[in-house]
Amino acid sequence: MTQKQEHLDQFVQWCAAHIRGDEKGEAQIFLDRLFRAFGQPGVKEVGAVFEERVKKEGKGTSFADLVWKPVVLVEMKKRGEDLSRHYRQAFDYWARLVPGRPRWVVLCNFDEFWVYDFETQMDSPVDKVTLAELPARYGPLAFLFPDDEEPVFGNHQETVTRDAADKLVELFRALIGRKVPRDLAQRFTLQSLMALFAEDIGLLERYFFAHLLDDCHTPAQAYDLIGQLFVEMNTPGITAGGRFKGVPYFNGGLFAHPARIELTAAEIELLRDAARFDWSKVRPEIFGAIFEHSMDAEERRAHGAHYTSPVDIMKVVGPTIVEPWREQIERTKTLKGLEQLLARIESFRVLDPACGSGNFLYIAYREMKRLEASIYERMGEFKSVDAAQRPFGFVTARNFYGIDINPFAVELAKVTMMLAHKLAIDELHISENALPLDNLDANFHTGDALIAPDNSRTPWPSADVIIGNPPFLGAKLLKPKLGVDYVKRLRRAYPEVPGMADFCVYWFRRAAELLPTCTARDPLTGHAGLVGTQNIRNNASRVGGLDVICATGTVVEAVDNQPWSGEANVHVSVANWVHTQDAALLPASRRLWFKVAPTAGKAKRKKRGGGRADKEFELDMREVAHINAALSDKVDVGSALQLACNANPQIAFQGITPGHAAFVLTEQQRIYFSGSEACLIAPYLVGDEVLGDEPNRRYLLDFGQRNILEARAFPRAFEHARNEVLPAREKAADEGRDEEGNMRSHHRRFLERWWQLSWGRADMLAALAPLSRYLVCSRVTKRPIFSFVDASIRPGDALQVFALEDDFSFGVLQSAPHYQWFHAKCSNMKSDPRYTSESVFDTFPWPQSPTRAQVNAVAEAGRAVRAVRATALQSIHGGLRALYRTLDLPGRNPLKEAHAALDAAVLAAYGFSAKKDLLTQLLALNAAVAERLASGQSVCGPGVPPTYLAGPMLVSADAFGRP
Structure with a gap:
């Protein structure tokens, strides 16, 4: 020992x-x-x-x-x-x-x-x-x-599930590989799956299917024996005798068309391997795994099909179904009231309009059976009720409805829900008949959940609650993945959804329209919970979905942003809402979940669960008084208006996108293009060089707006582009053709001007031309850090560029008001905020009536911040990014003090109170500036106020790229 x-x-x-x-x-x-x-x-x-x-x-x-x-x-x-x-x-x-x-x-x-x-x-x-x-x-x-x-x-059933799933996926792919019709291969796989489960969970005699497989020595025997088993499983009654004696009737849904296939020896062996697993330990998520892995990769991307873990599914099922029902069960004090809840649960309908393989509905079923059991437990508190005599059966698989565009997904969902019944019986020890399985052909529908064949909106089954995980697909990918014609039909059917909204937003909008109203008479209806890309909180996606939901309903629980489970490398938001604004029907507080860094030791321990290292995270939760359409409890700045003075003339730009690596030159390559061709070359700057350590010296080859004949006048540069860029663009144009073989429009545009940069930003260069320097920050950043860059340098597309050269503008943009506005209005790229000029800069109100002294104070405070940064960078490794991380540490910090002084100066220039909510004050100023613009009055836009006459005094000498 x-x-x-x-x-x-x-x-x-x-x-x-x-x-x-x-x-x-x-x-x-x-x-x-x-x-x-x-x-x-x-x-x-x-x-x-x-x-x-x-x-x-x-x-x-x-x-x-x-x-x-x-x-x-x-x-x-x-x-x-x-x-x-x-x-x-x-x-x-x-x-x-x-x-x-x-x-x-x-x-x-x-x-x-x-x-x-x-x-x-x-x-x-x-x-x-x-x-x-x-x-x-x-x-x-x-x-x-x-x-x-x-x-x-x-x-630990996850390992068993994945291994068992792999065997059936391998079988399915083997059948497809030898040209067995896809529909037949799918039916055979699903019917075999049910037989494997059946013998291990007590629906068939133990080892019945395994022994049948042992007798399959030839393709003909596999065709006869396995095929006949499926016939018997589809025959009412119990088989009276013969080889299949005792096989009960399963149903006329899954087995309505018994699948018969002559299997090869290798395929029979795959089924025998699968039968060696203990299928009573296989989790229903196996169906999701089979569903995903049986689809080719391109189809999986096109329809956004992704596996979702049970704990993530509960982030929807819990608030939408479990908690409202549990509250009603606990507050009901009479036997009659409990009997009424049983009657209500029998008619309660749950819809998943993007059901995939049914995992959301499976967990909803399991939780509702547990709720049914808890009603009986409460009834057992009354002496007139024998709690042991529980007929159950009030909740069945027929309470659940699903829609999906993939036929195999729909069949998987049916199988998942059929098995849910038997598994609930075993878990809860209830006296219900496990067979025949529910025929769910009327509950699950194959088709487009958004657009009907006649181009109208697809009808959805009526339901008390709506749950699900609609496809993840960004607006820019709709046409490439779904086709131009489909997108045109989609937008005609939903004209009120902005064109730049993510695909999942259409499900949010449709759910908001069809969800019944929650009432005092029936407080259990009118709840919904959907998972969306994290972008549903922002801009066009928010306008199309959550803005509409919050106009007539109330978000009661949400996850603002988290990495999602499974193979999908996306960050998501979860919104659970009730279709009412009646406070008497709503919880006293709302729950808002948000992502935080893992606790010490947590990341290592999470790996034991088999999770992916890049998805390690933790959620924290706070109870809040309200959750707005941005899935935040902060002041809702979604109503902020774009201000014409910020956008005309345009000041904020995205940097240059070369489009091909050959346009970016090293120091050695730059020397090659000397003499008259040197006018095509300019220093080039990317985001990491601004924020990191000593930058690499890069240069940009840019023909500007020259036509091909004008570009040909620079022979070395032209030959470089023809040899390096043209073949790549020809290849991309050829490989990127649509289903009809037509060249896609953006490939055509790039090919027609192949010697030019993809996006040379001529408008930006024109705005920067009169300036000695300009401002930049990283476009994807948790904390915008602004720097001046010498006007001779071309900025890359990872930079947000501002045609502003004065110290006052730096001070305003680097201050707390702009920082808070950025976080309230930005969009997100995965977990990181992204600076979008339309939503952030174009809506941001500048100080309207600062005095000359206040302008000078902001400029001076801004110069002080940059001076502290320059001094610190002489000894700190890692550049500005590392330097600003010290702001998150406790203790005195010269940079923190400099920023505090800057914030105070900027608040004074605005005339804001430090004791009042900053976003509230900015939102009110945004409305006031918009109103003055609409009435033709003058306002102060970005930059030095027009009343400040000595502008050049505010342009100091420091800039990136200068000695």
Whole structure:
């Protein structure tokens, strides 16, 4: 016996001598001794907390028995208690323990430890171990050891699911590879999938399908035996005799057309390998995996089909279905009221209008069956009700509806929901008939959820709630991925959705139109929860969706921005709303979730769940009074107007996009283009060079607006472009043709002027021409850091460029008012804010009546900030980016002090109060400036105010690119 086992054995013996199993009196000493047995100095010594406060839904506080962030939550129950009854309590505690949410959850009744990994498996523990087994089988609790030992689980179903899925995907691809019709291959795969599940979850005799496969030695036998099994599964009654004696009737939906295929020896072996898995441990998400991997990569991108984890799905199902129902169940005090809830749940309809393989609906079904069970538990409190006699059956798969454009996805969704019924029966120990499976042909529809064949809007089934995860596709990808004709039809059918809105916004808009109103008579209806790209909070996407939702409804819970689970490399937002603004029907507070950096030690522990390293993150939550259409509790600046004085003349630009690497030259290449060709060459600057360390010296070859004959007058430069750029653009134009073989318009434009930069920004260069220097910041940045650049340098497209050369403008743009406005109005690229001139700069109001002294004070404070930066950069490695990170650290900091002085000077120039909300003051000023512009009055736009006559005094000498 090892030393670890000896210590655990001593703990087991101590428990036998001293522990009776009293939850209240013995839980803390039991857990402290457990920690010590695993080599820890004790519960308190490692920083764990007994009786950790966890805020309840609505009002009140609960107390979790032990919380050790970010490692484990332990909830203790008395000896002999059925731990399965406390799953929901443990999950609710875990969900609210943010930030630093524990990686593992343990339910314990002094004799058993049930270990949960809610991040990857919500339905069941990843393992169970008894107290007596602990010395010999401590693997499931190994995360308690000080050396951070890897836990070992016997029921971690994610691995089983993926391995089993791989076998069926391989079978499906083998059938497609030898030209079996796709529809037949899909039906055969799904029917085989059901047979594999059936023999392991008690719908078929144990090993029935496996033994059948053992008898398949030839293609003909596979055709006859497997095909006949599917026929019997589609035949009402129970097969009376013969080879298939005892096979029950499954249904006339999935098996309506029994699939018969002559399998090769290799394909039969794949099915035998699949049958060796314990399919009772395979999670329903296998269907999503099969769905994704059976589609070719291009189709998956085109329709935005992505796997979603259960914990992410609960971010929609929880607020939209579970919490409203749980509140009603808990507040109902009479037997009659509970009976009315049973009647209501029977007619409750859930719709997912982009259902994919049905995972959202599966989890919604599972949660509704648990809600049904909790209604019966409440009814059991009345003496006139025998809680053991539970017919159930009020919630069935027929409560759920789905739409998807992919036929295979729809069939998968049906299978998922059919299995959900049997799995719920087993989990809840309820007396319902598992067979025949529900025929869901009337509930799930294949088709475009947005546009009907006659170009009208597609009708959706009526539903009480709408949930789902619509396709992720940015506005710029709609035409390349879905085709010009489709996009034209889409925009004709939805003219009120801006053309630059993301694809998912159309689902938000349609849901807002069709969702019933939540009323006092029926407070359970009118709820919705959808996942969208994080851009739904911004600009055109917000106008098309969340603005409309918030006009008549209320967002009650949201995730502002997080990386999404699965293969999709996207950042998303989640909005859960109710179609009412009646405060009596809404929760007292709203919940807003937001992304934070992982707690120390959390990132390493997350990897044990199999998660991708680039998706490691944590969410924190705060209860707020309101959530606006930007999915924020801050002042809503969505109503800010674009100001003509900011956009005309244009001042803010995106930098130059070369379009081909050959246009960007090294120092050695620049020398080659000497003499008369030197006029085509200019220094070139990219974002990293402004923010990072010593820049690389780059140059830009730019023919400007010269036509091909004028460009030909520069022979070396022209030959360089013809040899390097022209072949690449010809290849791109040829490979990028549409389905009809036509060259796409942007490829045609680039090919017609192949010697020119993709976007040379002639308008920007014209605006910069009279200036000695100009301002830039990175276009994608969490903190805009502004710098002056010498006018001789051409800025790259990673830079946001401002045709402003004065110190006053630098001070205003680098100050807190502009910083806060930027974060309130920016769009986002994945998790990082992006400077968009239309939404940020064009709406930003400048000080309207600053005095000459106030203008000078801002300019001087701005120069002071740059002076502190220049001094610090002489000794700090990493450039401006590293320097500004010091602002997030505690302690005195000259740069922080310089910025505080600048902010004070800018607030004085605005006439703003530091005690009032800054965004509120800016929004009011935006409205006032817009009103004066509309009435023809003069205003102060960007730059030095026109009343300040000595402008050149404000143009100092410092700039990037100067000695």
